[in-house]
Amino acid sequence: MKILKVNELVSIKRSIEAGTSEQQAVVKKIIMEVRDRGDEALREYTEKFDRVRLASFSVTEKEFKEAYGEVETELITIIREAAENIRTFHEKQLRPSWMKTEENGTILGQKITPLDSVGVYVPGGTAAYPSSVLMNVIPAKVAGVKRIVMVSPPDSNGKLPAAVLVAAKEAGVEEIYKIGGAQAIAALAYGTESITAVDKITGPGNIFVALAKREVFGDVDIDMIAGPSEIAILADETARADEVAADLLSQAEHDPRACSVLVTPSLELAEKVSVEVEKQMALLPRREIAARSITDYGVIYVTNDLDEAVETVNQLAPEHLEIITENAMEQLGKIRHAGAIFIGRYSSEPVGDYFAGPNHVLPTNGTARFSSPLNVDDFQKKSSVIVYSGRALKDNGAKIAAFARAEGLEAHARAVEIRLTNDQ
Template sequence: MKIIELTEDVSLTRDIETSTEKQRESVGAIINQVRQNGDKALKDLTEMYDGVRLENLFVTEEEIKEAYNHINQQTLESLRRASKNIQSFHERQTRQSWVTTNEDGTMLGQKITALDSAGVYVPGGKAAYPSTIMMNVIPAQVAGVRNIIMTSPPDREGKLAPAVLVTAAELGVTHILKAGGAQAVAALAYGTETVPSVDKITGPGNIFVALAKREVFGQVDIDMIAGPSEIVVLADNTARPDYVAADLLSQAEHDEMSSPVLVTTSKTLAENVQTEVEKQIAELPRKEIASASINDHGAIYTAAELDEAVEAVNQLAPEHLEIMTKNPYELLGKIRHAGAIFLGPLSAEPVGDYFAGPNHVLPTNGTARFSSPLNVDDFTKKSSIISYSQTAFERDAEDIAAIARLEGLEAHARSIEVRKKGEN
């Protein structure tokens, strides 16, 4: 990792992964194919991209029962404890409908309604991501979403990983589609003969999934367009180099495009972390991926003082921020932009990824400047409630009509005035 001294000339902006015209055209063609040919298109495209011809697009009860035979009891209990923590955290996010009545008799309020349905995309193939299922399904369930469809690409035997099936079953998700890529997103957005359309699609995926989500946005809602994973560690001379290096690598191993960054006021720590990263990376099973991430998108920034380091963090607006300083809580109020904030040496990023309870679906590519982690609100919608009284109407009618005419909308004004005439 390069050590860079923070100065006014140092740019902290990052290159955001962009799609090619060929990728966009491919996604558009896939979506149209699914819209026109439904289940047949799903089977054809799954055979083309995943190498298996499916007779049944959905996971059967027998497959779920069989999956339990491949999960040991200790792992199952760990998944259950994680689910409990995640549910408890998200239950604190729920909102209630409310109404208020003014002295003039007018009633105003807001009605909170859960979405009818949601689709959760879970990356698959050779890998298994039970945490993705928990982080997407649980807030939807807490919000009150009645129908949840999960989709994940099958392996070459037409199966999903046992950990994926067991996690879904533990959460009560039984509608599990064996499909991935843009074709799965299209099926969730527009529906097929057997796949019902949903109101919102959440969950991570590759560039084709991201492009498909962008394409269907408007037909359905989506969570976000996720980019490569990011971590920034803000540290002073009290931080342990081996902790910092391990946490940087925990994100570097995700993807060659991941961005692991250290911002520190200690040049000694910077040098020790640089050495420790090289030492630890050699022992990683995914060292080629981690090395590419570290070399191409990693950095160590040194700052003259803590306030300068904090300002750099706010400019980066990272997905994950770890604060390993002598008094991390004193800095919390100064952090304006971060998806998730981990305080202290024991609050390693994987604690949040898997177990603590807060959602790990976080804004990337600097979008923490204006967006939030996936949460219960993402699976609800709000309706305004207005009930005007006679007193309020008589008082406000002239003002309403005046503003309508100011905007050149005569019919708006007359819809008020016709009621005034009706009173006479």
């Protein structure tokens, strides 16, 4: 890995989410076709991209049962335990509606209502992601969403991965469709003969999925436009080089554009980690992907001291941040920008990816400066409640009317004044 001084700091931002003009054109065409031709377009695109023609997109109860027979009992148990951890964590995020009565009789409040329907995209291809199912579905369930629709691209046999179906069933999803790509996003956003449109779409996908989510935003809500994964590790001389290297590679194996960064005041640790990364990378099944990631986006920054290292991390605003220093908890209060923060040598990033309970859908590409992990609030909306009393209107009506007239809105002012006149 490259070892740089902190004055050579570069951004972790990558531009992949914008796509090429050709990719944008393809996505717009797919969305238009699905809007215009519904299921027929879905079948054509599924045959073209997934190499299977489906009579029905729906996952049947028989397929659920077959999935449970294919997945090892131990993994089913692990999925159930992980689901419970995720559910318990997100239940703590729930906030109640509230009302407050003022002395003059006015009641002000906030009503929290779950969304009616949510679509969850689960990536397919060469890998299965049951963890993605749990992380997207369970917060929606906790929030009170009644209809949760899952979509995922089928294999050439028209099947979804068994572990994905088991995770969906354990999370409480009943409505699942075997469609993927931009066409699945279009179906969720606008509906077809088989699929009723939803109010919000969440879940990661490839560049075509990301562009489609960007395109339909406004007609439906979306969670975020997620970029390639990234990790920053804040470490001092007390960290073990082999553990730090393993954690850097845990992100590098995701994607050639994944970003792995070590920030440390210890040149000795930096040099050891650089050697250890090369050594461990040679043994990885996905070493070609990891090698491209480390070569293009892997870097070690050496700072003058730990405080400078902390400020460097805040400038990077990483998706995942590990703190492996002496008295690591003392650094937490200094961190302003990070999607998820893992503290101490036993809190390796995969602990959060799969099992601990906090959500692994996190802001990438520096957006942790202003964004949060996927959470229960993402599946609810808030309505203001205003019950103004006659006394309050008498006390404040003239002020409200004056404010309206200052903005040139005479009818606004008269809507208040007519009530004051009627009550005289």
